[in-house]
Amino acid sequence: MSAATLMAGKRVCICAGAGGVGKTTTAAALALGLAVRGKRVAVMTIDPASGLASSLGLVRLGNEPAQVQPDLFAARGVALRGELWAMKLDAKRTFDELIHLLAPDENTREEILANRIYKELSTAVAGSQEFTAVAKLYELNASGRFDAIVVDTPPSRNALDFLDAPQRLNAFLEGRALRVLAAPSGVAAAIAARGGGLVFSALRRVTGVDLLTDLSAFFRVLSSVLSGFTERTTAVGRLLSDPATTFLVVTSPEPSPVEEAIFFCRRLRESGMPFGGLVVNRLRVLARHPGAIDQSAVTADLGGDGDLAARSLRALRDLRALARRDAAGLRRLTGELEGGQPILVPQLVGDAGEVTGLLDVERFLFATGRERSTLLAEHAF
């Protein structure tokens, strides 16, 4: 399979996977490849620690897409027929923007934005980071400015939260706790309410009066934007399962990322989300015929340096051990997930620089099956 096939007819691609598997690079390379092929593409990262900016030659990324300079790639002989834009999610700012958008009046808006709980902690509400990400994605998609949007998510346990975020936030907003806490006269009404009294007095002793009052105010003002939020979360939920959306699961062949990838693919299927394909990065490829190697021939090749030949052979043995381990990981992955062959990208080393490195990955992602076999054979040990 090729990334071109994968993205045919798709507008949104969400890259998910464990940490440290090259997800950011994959997302950037995918977006780059689409821009090369004439699309107007935005790549968005949600991971605050993402290195997306530097891999695209940008100093920093903001909460609005910035255009990546095409000269960067032109200098390496690659023309962007389309456009490449990049941004990094600022969860707090996106949340603030949503409040601006949804607050019924100015007073409510100011009250929410000034609430201490909201100020200190709003982005820590379960699922809010993920929710704001999907909300931003929704906004970018609805703006019609882009033909395609590629999303780089945080490591996969959080990516699962990503799937659930709209529903979870909705469940929370419509939940009994919020309704009780957000009643017009807040805690006082709740304490007076039958059944709630004992619980609330215990609560007050646990949290202290101030915290409870702040919490109550927080939930009350939040409830005023409730219907707006509910509409949003529903629309955003629809976007995630839209046929023009696809999930790309990115992994390395190492055991623990492979398990996470399998887990994530299953969860996608169970939740009826569109699973698009699998990218296996950082693969060490075993040669088709990795026979024994004649040390004396290697020594002769190296101008008679027997010691260097011995060290080279040790490196070969080590890398073949890694390649065998990787092959086992790959077998486990393809055995568990029936259907499409994963897109394989070998581990690339060298001081090629970030932009060239990105172009190398792009070449692997968009290669046809046959081209990729040839490329992989060149990298085999």
Add this chain to the structure above:
Amino acid sequence: MGGLFSHSLLVVTGKGGVGKSTVVAALGLAASREGLRTIVVEVAAREDISRLLGASEPAGPQGERALSSRLFHLSIEPQRTTEEYLRQQLPVGALGPLLSRSRIFSALTTATPGMRELLTIGKVWELARHGHLGEGGEPYDLVVLDAPATGHGVAMLEAPRTFASVARVGPIAKQGRAIASFLSDPGRTALLAVSTAEEMPVSETLQLRSQLRSGLGLDLERVIVNAVLPYRFDGRDERTLRVAPPSRARHAALFAAAWADQQRVQIARLRAGLEGIPMVTLPFIFQGALERAALERLSLELDV
């Protein structure tokens, strides 16, 4: 690891995929070998370390589990932590069970921003503080926490302080202050970062350090660089290899040399950014899956 094990709590964080759990397991082994009653703690109900250490005993009533005579394990599960917190740490007495059964309360604890982080770090603090009795009725000498990956790890360290300031008065504020002061006491708590010699993990480690310093006034005690390749080829070797005719051995040697060079550049960048904070390197393990023997080997490397 000179002086590291004299702390009560080691908080180990780092980017996903750098082998943080492996390092935590190796630290646990090394400390228990030194004769310390050590407990390794995982959060969000993960069981990576217990798998690595080959746990077979079932967990005790507190969730703590003996892995050997001096090494213990706990996977913190938020729900149970909430109940325990109510039962043991707050002055609600008989109302505790009522609260923990209350749907409102459970919704509130899951919905209140940062509450989960506070409860988790609160549990860790409980294990590490003086006078706490662990599994078998004896206190632990050392708690090693496998903290969440960098960003979430910082959020967890910040939670006590944030709650102390938001709540101002009352039990939560008081406890938040106690935990925050424990975490910022360099004699009791040491913060460790695990990295690999790759660009992104190094950047994230340096970013973590600046976040800790500016946000919490804390600094890293040590950085552990995992999976460092052996240095096998110098510049002259590489030149010889480059002019040699193509072969699998040459390809492997050039690949290994370029990879190791790339690592050296990143290690130098890390060292420069750490401004004298000690760095320990652990060797790359090539063979098979990471087994107990390899873990023991890593723990010996940490034990200097």
